[in-house]
Amino acid sequence: MEQRMVLFKWMQRWGLNVYMYGPKDDLKHRLLWRETYSAEESVQLKALVLAAQECGVEFVYAISPGQDITFSSSCDLSLLKQKLRQVKGFGCMAFAILFDDIDHAMCPTDKETFSSFAHAQTSVANEIYQYLGEPPIFLFxxxxxxxxxxxxxxxxxxxxxxxxxxxxxxxxxxxTGSTVISKEITPESVEEVQVVIKRRPLIWDNLHANDYAQRRVFLGPYKGRASSLVSKLHGMLLNPNCELEANYLPIHTLATWYRCGLRATQSDGGEKGSESCQYCPNEALNLALADWVKDVNRPLCPSRQLLKEAKEGQARSKPHDVVSQNGDVEPKTEKPSTSESDLLPQGSSAKELEMDKAKESLVEETHKAPKMDVGQPAVKSEKTSPFGPRDSLNDSTDKLRDLSTGTGDIDYQKSSDGPLPHAEVQGVTEQDRVEGKGPLSPQGRAPLLAGTLTLANLRLMVDLFYLPYEHGEETAGLLREFHWLKANSDFVSANAKMELKKGEEWRARAAAFQLACDRIDQLFRQFMSSSNRAIVYDLYPYLWDIRNTLVVAKAFVMWLDGRIERDTYSFNSWMNCFQCEWSFNNIIILVVVAEVWTQ
Known part of the structure; x- marks a missing residue:
């Protein structure tokens, strides 16, 4: 309920105007479609309809009677009318009747009444449409x-x-396009459909739907649909990820696509006008990320309500005068301290808080940054690795190209032991903190506030969880590099008779691959310490899964190089490569085991 309210506000902010309600977890939408809503359910559904209307969003109620309806039964038809009449009483004025994912077969009674399955469906749909007074929005x-x-x-x-x-x-x-989940939807394919169905289709786009793949989530931009489609469609509905927090970028970029299409239809057709109306997925993603990074670091409960700590901090904060470095007097607010029980989300138990603490213990060491008073100068290096300090064992380690370069491949070069590059003194700005470009600590990392997700963090997450048919550029490069290391592992085998340069190249690329894996592990730790528990609860399983996969991949690459200690207890040696999770007395204990490498 609360998440749908948030969704309506997003839609209002971005200029989207239709929401279709048809969740599988509402049994009275599909399985129990004949039953009307109880008094308690009616109150909730009516509140949802009103909330959508307050945000300027048309609420479309969808019902799926196709699994067991008898099309020729007057009783079933009366029950369907009764159900929709009840929903209409909630203030809903738009409806949809769905006959997707059902068997084409009809019962013997229907076969005697209708000449085909299509005739049976159109008969019911037309009668319901007329019964409801031919509403402006009625979908089939x-x-x-x-x-x-x-x-x-x-x-x-x-x-x-x-x-x-x-x-x-x-x-x-x-x-839905050429397939259930269409990689592309072209104007030509839409025109072909229009000829058959005698009207412009309404696209139900499953590009970001993940209900069919429980280990995947899609954060990439709306893509593969030209903005010129807007003028050829009756409408566009995006079937999103199951997790609300995963849909900020997809819906934001959909809104950008829609606005580009509207401008294209309203332009005079000039070359300059047509160029300005072209939709670019990468540009739309950049706009969405810039908005998301401002919203993602809010201290929220899983229900997206502000944590009590933040609420009380806003209510009780008192201004104090602080002298900045330039001598100006600036106001500063301090948040009052709160007890641990005040930080519990609504409906959460002490056990859940304990689990959160255990998970956050993973990131405690990573995010400890030196405290900086207002105006304290810091040293910032002009040339630093995005992965932080390098392992002393990897004298010839390589660096991974930064995501912002957009190359998607792993680049490598030997590191030098020369002096540090010229450093300059400057303070911390809010923009630097958001983008992860703050002053560097002595270890070479930009100190971040605990729980802060930067623009670079979000870009990397999008790259890892891009689209159904496409990986992000860096993730694709990481996969290619892993396959290359595996295919060319004979360069560093014990019996290798290859040139020395090939072995050095393999180890250099392996070191770069390991650094890339470390970067994703660092992202996971930063993510788990976020004060926005809503996004943590929604995306944690996916990030945990891919992080653990890369831990195994990193250990495998090191094993290919013979760098994992070989002893009688091989399991212990392999276990030392991983950060293990143990369960004891229903309390999750996260253990970071020291890595044991051979010199």
Whole structure:
């Protein structure tokens, strides 16, 4: 409920105007579609409808009766009308009837009444549409809702031809593209659909949906759809990730795509106007990231309510005069101290708090930064590695190109033992802190406030969890490098008779790969210390999974080089490569085991 309220505010802010309600966890949407909502359920659903309307968002109530409806049954039809009449009483004025993902077979009674499955569906949809007073928004999802499901093909589908001919002209038809999850949707493919269904389709886009892949989440930009599609469609619905916090960037970039399409339809057709209306996914992603980094570091509970610590800090903060470095007097606020119980999210238990503490213990050492008073100067190096200090064992370690370069490949070069580059003295600015460019500590890392996610952190997360058909550039480069190291491991084998340069190249690239893995591990630690528990609870399983995968990959590469200690107890040697999680008496204990390498 609270998350949908947040979603409506996002949509209002970004100029999106339609929300379709059809969650699988609402049994009365699909499995128990005949049953009306109870008094308690009615209150919640009515509040949701009103909240959407207050944000200028049209609330579309969707129902899926196709699994067991008898199309010729007057009883079933009456129950369907009763259900939608109840929802209309909540203030909802837009509806959708869905016949997706069901069997084409009809019961014997329906076969006697209707000549085809398509005729049965259009009969029910048309009657409901007229019963509701022909609402301005009434959507229909066919059983053949993409080209790959059409029999024998889109242009020859008897089912879709009947749907297009028999369905009332005011009813919109939902379409997902060439497949259920379409990599691209072109204007030509939309025009082909329009010819068959006799109207402009409404795209139900599953590009960012992850309900079919529980180990994947998609943070990448809206992509693969030209902005010129806007003028050719009845509408566009994005089926997002199951986790709300994962949808900030997809929905934000969808809004940018939509605005570009609107400008294209309203422009006079000049060359300059058409160029300014072109949608660029990378530019849209940059805009979304700039907004997200401002929102992502708010101290929130999993329900997206402010932590009590933050609320009380806002209510009780008192100004104090602080003298800055330039001598000006600036106001400063201090937050009052709170007890641990005040920091518990609503509905959370002491056990959950203890688990959070255990997880955050992973990052305690990483994020301890020297305290800096106002105006204290700091040393910032002009040329530093994004991975922090290098391992003393890796004298010839290499660096990974920064994400901002956009190369996506791992670059390597031998490090020098010369003096540190020229350093300059300067203070910390808010922009530097947000972008992760603050002054460097003696170890070569920019000290960050505990729990702060920087723009660089968010870019790396997007790169790791990009889109269904595409990895981010750096992640793709990391995969290529791993395959190269595995395929060319004979360069460093015990029986290798290759040139010395090839062995040095392999070890240099292996060191760069290990540094890249360390960078992602550092991202995980920074992420787990975030004060925004809403995003942590939503994205933690995915980041944990990929971080552990890379820990194994890093250990495997080191094993190829013979750098993992070989002894009788090989399990212990391998275990030392990983950071292990042990469970004891229902309390999670996170153990960081010291790494044992051979010299």
């Amino acid at each position: 999802c066919p059983t053949e809702y993409c080209s790959s499901l059409c029999y024998p093909s889109l242009s020859k589908s008897y089912y879709l031809k009947v749907i297009g001919n028999e369905l009332q002209p005011g009813i919109g038809i939902i379409w």
